[in-house]
Amino acid sequence: MDYKATLNLPSTAFPMRADLARREPEQLARWEQARLYEKIRASSQGRRRFILHDGPPYANGHIHIGTALNKILKDIIVRSRQMAGYDAVYVPGWDCHGLPIEHNVDKELGDRKRALSLAQVRQRCRQYAERFIAIQREEFKRLGVMGDWERPYLTMDPRYEAIIARECLHFGLSGDLVRSRKPIHWCFTCRTALAEAEIEYEEESSPSIYVKFPLEGPPEGMSPELAGRRLVAVIWTTTPWTIPANLAVALHPDYAYVAVEGDPGEAWLIARDRLAPCLQAFGRSGARVLGAIDPRRLEGLRCRHPLSGGDSLVVLASHVTLDAGTGCVHTAPGHGREDYDVGRRYGLEAYSPVDDDGRFLPEVPEFGGLAVFEANPRILQALRARGSLIHAETYTHSYPHCWRCKRPVIFRATPQWFIAMDKNGLRRRALEAIDRVRWIPAWGRERIYGMIQNRPDWCVSRQRAWGVPIPVFTCEGCGALVLNEAIADHVFRLFCAHGADVWFEREAGELVPAGTRCPACGEERLRKESDILDVWFDSGVSHAAVLEEREDLGWPADLYLEGSDQHRGWFHSSLLTAVGTRGRAPYEAVLTHGFVVDAEGRKMSKSLGNVIAPKEVIDRFGAEILRLWVAASDYRDDIRISETILSQLSDAYRRIRNTCRFLLGNLYDFEPARHAVDPPAMREIDRLFLHRWQRLVEKARRAYGEYEFHSIFHGLHNFCANDLSALYLDILKDRLYASAAGSPLRRSAQTALYLLLEGLTRLVAPILPFTAEEIWRHLPSRPGREESVHLASLPEPDPLWTDPELAARWEPVFRVRTEVTRALEQARAEKRIGQSLEAQIVLEAADELYVQLRPFAAELPAVFIVSAVDLRRGEPPGAVPGEEGAAAPVSVRVEPAPGRKCARCWVFDPEVGTFPDHPDICPRCRRALEESA
């Protein structure tokens, strides 16, 4: 007789091979067709909201692995909060304005750009952004990221642009928006400001000159050697044309300086570590050192400017280096970034007497009207004529050039708009707001606090086309800022109706309420500002443009989540705009993740050739594997990705999948509503593993709440591999297969399997949404069940199954099982047995253990997966096979199982052969056959 056909072997249509790359898109299509997202929203009406506010990626290029990490993390959080009982709305967004897009459009247009109006260029930029939004949206969806993809937010939407303008004018009305001068890169050939990204560095030779800046007044209390000599700061520069704009000489507060014998009556001030190379350059190697000078004692003294005869302040600055020069740094706050920063600290103006064409203003004596580079030799001459030039040579270095015309650019102060950090206490209030936010990890607080504490005023103006204008007017007559509530409101309405384009399409007079005049001088003619806003301001007001605006969202957000670079970026700009206008941070908590690095921990770069694109991973492994990678990694630090890591995750995925598949296979004839066994009637071991499952549920729910997904992954994987696969399921096979299909024994096991699998599916749904849904579809249903696992909730710990006492009683059984498997392995190695059912185990347990095991005597063969267990009370003879020395309280002996092998269940039994009707099977199987019949 073919007894195999009488067994209840697993059977399921759930495929072993996931074939993710093919099936995931199919699943996405099914969800879309079923309008799953809308159903989730509808089912969450009235629940407490959880708002993760999306930081907008830039609408340029394809997504990279870091973007994928970010969006997947957000998705896991949104899904887990949703399933934890919240209404977790996710509105994705895009950052649309800004230089990179304008730059790319410029490149596409080439010379044709000249023929286009500003409005037409802006239109091209808009189309460019739209193109990449469409691309990225599909890429994000492919990752399984769920959200309101049909109604995302775009910083170039008219309403959004209007709110950018409105928020900017908030700062204008409060007086925080101020005009001031600041040096920027300027190409005088193209007559345009350039951003860092538009600069190309090339080798260039420049004059290199050493110039005397004599200190005014006697340096008191200095070395007596200096008596009778004038102390002269020796500066070095490669841009002689900036000398007319010199306002200061910077020294490093911590370096050692010396005074060295110079021209008659002079003592030259040079950093000690620069002395030798300088003197050599000057041809004065033998010059006598007159004494040491403490730079801190010179702070605030004045030097005489070698050309103008005016003052040049001695200042202290840490950017002074000893790589080149003299350690005394020529400082022109209108012509250098660091010079500007130092100048600001000392209250010096950003003096820059150079016009748009790179020519000195007429006010500059001797050089007025000269182009700056042409002025270089003339300045040298003038310095030499005055005896101020110590030495001149030619110097080759890397110098910034314009990306478009390839000509050298200059640093030049131009009028810019700033949001003042200290005028109305913005900095102080922002620092206070930081401490009312939860930073995850906690060090995020230190990071952003330090940045806010030290940052200069926020320069929000850019001289570009693709952005939202700084919507302010100045009086053509007196130059005053013309702004009031009515004007602000008027601009806001216009932008709402027409977008920011209206600013570029209409004259100033058409953009203000009729009859607007300058309050200072009564002038009617106004000038509209031509600068646009920094794009960080655009995204920085998303809390106002998105959280406040949308009826399905709210202000503030529960969570912002981005890479740790955003402490300087979006978290920062959002904090300042929110504190400045609403008095608090726009987020309750901020979570940061690290960067994706390669197997060696190095950053990904094209030049290193270690870039891994999300598309590659998806096509080869599937989005689920990428998601599993996100879940398995501790993202608070940098996270590594590599071939090894991905294939390891594939293995882990297969283990989880196969475990679920086995569970499904044993539930093919199980209808929960009809067959579920009441908990008290279930087998103890079934309840035991439901108890263990509870512990995972508790742990995982806590971890979801704390955003610690990697502990969920490890907990889940261990549970599948250890608790289920290696232990429970292995033990259960005999009962599932050999018992009568409808017997309480089998139904008890199936009840446990069903509860486990149903819970497991819900538990992994936020991490593996595709696989969870696939399982859900194959899972036996019950009345009232959600149509999608994503409409269901996370499993909750159920006190019904929590039974520590039960777990404690079983603990010795599994401890001994470890000894038994070890002994079986040894018997196997000695070729005494093959499969474990060929064995009988003789256990000799010491008193206490014996008492603990005794109640389980009947269960032990099943638990050990052997044919018989002979449990005896006695002192074990010290050593246990495989154990050294230690007195284990049990000895394990492996013997051949008595009786013959049952042809049906393969268990050895002395009674096999005693039934004339079924001569090859055991009494248990005979009963099972009778029951089934």
Add this chain to the structure above:
RNA sequence: GGGCCUGUAGCUCAGUCCGGUUAGAGCGCACGCCUGAUAAGCGUGAGGUCGAUGGUUCAAUUCCAUCCAGGCCCA
């Protein structure tokens, strides 16, 4: 150069805050079993000078300092 952060088995992670038995898990690997989860399943085993060096201590993976390697943000 400065600020913040990281470094535990081949891989992903526990443990380190509040120093103290042979530093754990899973995967991978090796060897074996099974062929009724089968492009599966089970078992056993081998892997770590806890980045390096100094210091504090009776005792340091754990505390301190320096260095090395790497990351983000500034310069």
